[in-house]
Amino acid sequence: MTADSVANANPLLDIRNLTLSFQTGSGLVRVLNGVDLSVGPGERVGIVGESGSGKSVTAQAVLGLVPAAEITGEINFAGVNLLKARPEQLRAIRGKEIGYIFQDPLSALDPVRTVGDQIAETLRIRGVGKAEAMRRAIDMLGRVGVRNPQQRARDYPHQFSGGMRQRVMIAMALVAEPRLLIADEPTTALDVRVQAQVLDLLLELAEERHLAVLFITHDLAILSGFTERVVVMYAGRVMEQCVTDELFYGSIHPYTMGLLASLPRIDGDIPQRLHTIGGQPPSPARPPSGCPFHPRCRYAQPTCAEQVPTLTIPPNGTHPSACHLSQWLAEQPGVLR
């Protein structure tokens, strides 16, 4: 598989040709279209995309949270295809082997139970005794930076601020010592200083525990200091995939290049006008023909409207990109950079 050549030879999570559709009032809507993606043991991978790109639904599919969808392809975790696994096999994996945190910690926590209880529950349902589970929950709460964990374990979610709640969520996700953490926009609802702290904490925990992380975000800048590899999604497809530095310094996909150029910066020159990508992301119900990005692409050629480009490494390139012009773009150093 060419697209995986930059990834680990022995991935922990290996998604292959994943296609996912929902039956809606106006027919079958395909939200994922042949997604290939892998995460090695202890590797941190980011998925970046705008609304409708399919980044969240990819994560939800791994967690089995889209039961109403029609799914084809494979989601292999440690060699087990989750799409074919038996329910008891799945229960053993999800929550135990794969932890997850979401954007909004308040709605993910039970308001009428103490946080200690909720963290311990992850262990309790796996047969750990009550006292032992609470002891480990308190340890974990301290580990994520909550002061006086013994006491705070008896508090309810509303007694924590947004940043502290997200720490509680991280404690809950990691208490059972999973091998993979799926984090879907975990810092989007947080203030910038708190966001920086939560990212520090996640990075520290991931390195210390050899934890693999699949980090989903709309914010490219967040990934620059956090992930080792980035997958760019658009309209349910993978557009580009490479090691993080290469994405920021040597992207060969017009969509990624456009996204990077449209970011307002915290320093350097201030352009009179920001570079923009015209138009807007397509609706999954009415995808454009050919390359889904072609109606917004400044380099679009007639073939782009007819043929869907495959995710391949161009002859002179170093990483896979789904663009008919990959080869040409790889020959143009600094087109937009």
Added chain:
Amino acid sequence: MSDALLEVEGLTKEFPLRGGLFRRRKTLLAVDDVSFTVAPGEAFGLVGESGSGKSTTARCVIRLTEPTRGRIRFAGQDLLSLRGSRLRNMRRGIQMVFQDPYSSLNPRMRVEDIIAEGMIIHGMYRDAAKRRARVQELLQMVGLRPDHLTRRPANFSGGERQRIGIARALALEPRLLICDEPVASLDVSIQAQILNLFKDLQAELGLSIIYIAHDLATVRHLCDRIAVMRDGRIQEIGDREQIYTAPRSEYTRELIDAVPVPDPIRQRERQHRNAELRRARGAVEADPPALARTGKGEK
């Protein structure tokens, strides 16, 4: 400063908090003695984290919230003493663009009616044909197709809805536009489009803008002068260059340092440096400061 379009002086807003029956009544000081001015044609940024009082400050300026104390002068008139039709007239000159383009537009109304509603209330363009022509002109100005008059908000994307919200604000020919996190809920590729639109409008119409945001990168792109707020107070006010390159307050420095930059080598350096700084000064107490700010004079 007599040439300012807007002068805010000593603005204070207290919200009552529920106290017990025999307990002293407590108040939350949301905005605490805030003063600033906005010049004609200037883009002024109000930056802060959640709970800093930036939105409450803006809501007081447009009198969606009644301030507890302070003075607000707009175009030379005392805004807080105005009542009735004179307040309404003055309000025409200050319009607001909200964060959420989904909840700030009535889903049952057609685009034309959304944009024209204010004109009708203020008795502008009384002739229906002229009014329609004006709505079409406004749609064009914000980059929408003039023939979309009869559509309803559900037919538009988030970015397009935000453009409708901007057209509605511009319909009243304001001199000051207050934008509260106008791009926070938009996709990255759409944010740049809207930021460019604000810059164009500022240049073409000579509009003054108060731009409220937590995102320091968009503020830097748009605003000439910036006030950094924390816990209801202004930490510092300065021009863009000064704020971003030589902030006077340690808090501003912390905010700027915490913004991730889309440049991995530099970002890793920043992260490393910041993590050490944070260890040195201890974790930010992330709990909301609101309750720490209660009570009269016992902050």
